[in-house]
Amino acid sequence: MSKIEKPKVQYQNLDKSRLLEQLDEDIQELNQLKQKIKQLEEKKENKEQQLQELEKAATPVPSVLVNATYREYRQYDLAYDRVKQFYKEQHEFQTVAYNIQARINFKTKIRDRMTIWDALLKLNNLLDESDPDTELSQIEHALQTAEAIRKDNKPRWFQLVGLIHDLGKLLYFYDSKGQWDVVGDTFPVGCRFSTKIIHYEFFKANPDYNNPLYNTKYGIYSPHCGLENVMLSWGHDEYMYHLAKEQSRLPPQALAMIRYHSFYPWHQEGAYKYLMNERDEEMLRAVKEFNPYDLYSKTDKKCDIDEVKDYYLELIDEFFPKKVIDF
Ligand SMILES: [Fe+2]
Numbered sequence: 001m002s003k004i005e006k007p008k009v010q011y012q013n014l015d016k017s018r019l020l021e022q023l024d025e026d027i028q029e030l031n032q033l034k035q036k037i038k039q040l041e042e043k044k045e046n047k048e049q050q051l052q053e054l055e056k057a058a059t060p061v062p063s064v065l066v067n068a069t070y071r072e073y074r075q076y077d078l079a080y081d082r083v084k085q086f087y088k089e090q091h092e093f094q095t096v097a098y099n100i101q102a103r104i105n106f107k108t109k110i111r112d113r114m115t116i117w118d119a120l121l122k123l124n125n126l127l128d129e130s131d132p133d134t135e136l137s138q139i140e141h142a143l144q145t146a147e148a149i150r151k152d153n154k155p156r157w158f159q160l161v162g163l164i165h166d167l168g169k170l171l172y173f174y175d176s177k178g179q180w181d182v183v184g185d186t187f188p189v190g191c192r193f194s195t196k197i198i199h200y201e202f203f204k205a206n207p208d209y210n211n212p213l214y215n216t217k218y219g220i221y222s223p224h225c226g227l228e229n230v231m232l233s234w235g236h237d238e239y240m241y242h243l244a245k246e247q248s249r250l251p252p253q254a255l256a257m258i259r260y261h262s263f264y265p266w267h268q269e270g271a272y273k274y275l276m277n278e279r280d281e282e283m284l285r286a287v288k289e290f291n292p293y294d295l296y297s298k299t300d301k302k303c304d305i306d307e308v309k310d311y312y313l314e315l316i317d318e319f320f321p322k323k324v325i326d327f
């Protein structure tokens with residue numbers, strides 16, 4: 001019996017990591033396309049319809065959209081269904097109750113102990129060995145993001161953010177319930193969901209949507225209480241933010257970049273301004289500065305890990321003095 005079951009579990013794991021990789025790429029791609037279209041036609045609300053029209057159109061792609069290739073639109077179509085299914089789950093399950101429980105789990109347990117570098121390797125192995133065709137491995141994305149930031153002579157802490165911003169995806173192999181509590185755009189829970197959140201319509205299945213405690217403009221928060229006091233949907237961003245906040249010397253801007261990098265409704269769509277305090281304005285600028293490196297640093301030129309390893313080991317030590325980190 002166990003002889004039959006063992007490989008089955010392995011295959012399940014392979015599928016699981018492959019799915020997360022694929023989905024994560026799709027979500028990134030969607031965010032890239034959304035930004036491109038937004039830059040080109042700021043005021044047009046219905047981006048999805050715009051894409052469909054483009055698809056159908058026999059006329060040449062308008063020159064304003066020249067940066068977005070036809071191939072990208074095809075990929076958007078394919079990615080779209082997977083992403084839609086993902087957000088259907090995420091928006092239903094990310095409740096206040098779930099988020100409180102996720103934070104209790106986080107605080108009451110140490111899942112692993114290792115250095116930041118070993119964690120990067122671990123994430124890389126877990127997610128990528130299952131799928132050799134993945135466009136860009138986790139460590140490549142981490143290094144390319146960091147290297148692009150370094151090339152622009154940004155501060156050392158900023159470079160480190162590039163390296164570790166997605167490290168929280170390790171959560172997927174610890175105690176996540178699915179993909180919906182690891183990746184995807186993030187948003188506040190405990191107050192009314194903004195219509196600017198991608199696939200807002202799926203929130204109707206979330207129990208909090210009809211809960212009078214949580215469905216008013218401010219819900220459990222107060223005007224301009226500061227995002228620091230707002231509970232954002234649990235995922236790799238929140239997880240890594242809490243780790244870094246407690247165990248690193250990274251400055252507040254760096255922590256904001258980690259925490260809010262998937263908070264697209266806020267940093268790209270301008271939602272939830274009424275929860276921001278003065279300090280958040282500065283954080284918003286930091287997150288906006290980081291975002292292009294996350295979305296557009298992808299290149300075909302692979303980083304030579306051995307060549308840059310010493311540089312990043314030193315950088316990690318500078319901001320994570322404890323060396324061995326509780327994950
Ligand atoms: Fe991320």
Ligand SMILES: [Fe+2]
Nearest residue numbers: 141165166294
């Ligand atoms: Fe990323």
